[in-house]
Amino acid sequence: MMAVEISGVAKTFRASHGPRRVFEHLDATFPRGASVGILGVRNAGKSTLLRLIGGSILPDHGKVRRHGSVSPPVATTQAYHAALTGRENLHFVARVNGFDGDAAARFVACFAQMGEAIDQPLSSYTRERRSRFLFAASYALPFDIYLADEALFGGTGVFRERCAELVQARRTQATLIFTTRSPQMLRRFADIGAVLHEGRLHMFERIGDAIRLFRSLDPGTASDTDSAPEDEEDEEERFADEPFGPSA
Numbered sequence: 001m002m003a004v005e006i007s008g009v010a011k012t013f014r015a016s017h018g019p020r021r022v023f024e025h026l027d028a029t030f031p032r033g034a035s036v037g038i039l040g041v042r043n044a045g046k047s048t049l050l051r052l053i054g055g056s057i058l059p060d061h062g063k064v065r066r067h068g069s070v071s072p073p074v075a076t077t078q079a080y081h082a083a084l085t086g087r088e089n090l091h092f093v094a095r096v097n098g099f100d101g102d103a104a105a106r107f108v109a110c111f112a113q114m115g116e117a118i119d120q121p122l123s124s125y126t127r128e129r130r131s132r133f134l135f136a137a138s139y140a141l142p143f144d145i146y147l148a149d150e151a152l153f154g155g156t157g158v159f160r161e162r163c164a165e166l167v168q169a170r171r172t173q174a175t176l177i178f179t180t181r182s183p184q185m186l187r188r189f190a191d192i193g194a195v196l197h198e199g200r201l202h203m204f205e206r207i208g209d210a211i212r213l214f215r216s217l218d219p220g221t222a223s224d225t226d227s228a229p230e231d232e233e234d235e236e237e238r239f240a241d242e243p244f245g246p247s248a
């Protein structure tokens with residue numbers, strides 16, 4: 001049983017300096033219940049693939065079939081309104097997706113230890129609280145398929161570790177599709193390793209095989225070992241300053 005099936009997808013962006021073809025004929029399948037980690041060098045098309053899966057952009061040709069509800073990308077700010085409180089935002093997002101807003105707000109208030117801030121506008125949140133809210137909210141609704149573009153979990157200190165445990169828990173309940181440039185993230189969170197290269201997605205049941213292919217494409221990761229510090233912290237930084245609300 002598949003969670004997502006991609007067949008014959010083509011996608012070209014029209015930029016001012018000319019067209020940029022990211023996919024010409026992409027085929028890929030994502031098994032239900034599996035956690036698939038997608039490695040790829042810069043500009044390989046990882047974000048484009050995630051956006052196609054999520055439906056925020058459409059293919060020029062081909063089909064993306066989703067079997068189940070799909071989350072917005074983890075820690076995305078675009079679903080939220082800065083002037084609304086945390087609780088109001090969660091109610092809104094839950095309602096749009098057909099889920100229980102009260103349960104989502106309870107979960108986030110407790111998991112992110114929001115205190116009274118759950119009833120204050122997002123615009124008043126500190127950087128740390130904002131990050132906790134975004135990551136807790138990402139996993140508060142029971143989607144069938146979670147998407148994460150580079151930042152799978154975040155925050156600092158104890159919250160960060162609890163957030164990683166939360167991802168592991170969701171991984172046992174749902175399908176997870178995430179992109180990364182960190183082989184260690186694959187080892188820690190993926191059941192299936194994938195490498196996006198020249199418009200094709202190569203999938204491996206053995207994570208080590210995916211990492212070997214990736215390292216051969218990106219010599220910068222050649223010295224990366226299991227004991228090296230994780231580099232995913234940089235990946236989530238960009239969420240800290242992104243404005244709330246839909247992007248232009």
Ligand SMILES: Nc1ncnc2c1ncn2[C@@H]1O[C@H](COP(=O)(O)OP(=O)(O)OP(=O)(O)O)[C@@H](O)[C@H]1O
Binds near residue numbers: 047
């Ligand atoms: N909206 C867009 N308009 C024009 N070009 C785009 C657009 N989105 C992506 N591209 C181009 O498509 C290519 C793939 O971009 P994408 O962001 O999907 O790669 P990526 O693998 O996620 O890169 P990174 O690791 O740097 O985040 C890049 O050359 C990028 O410049």
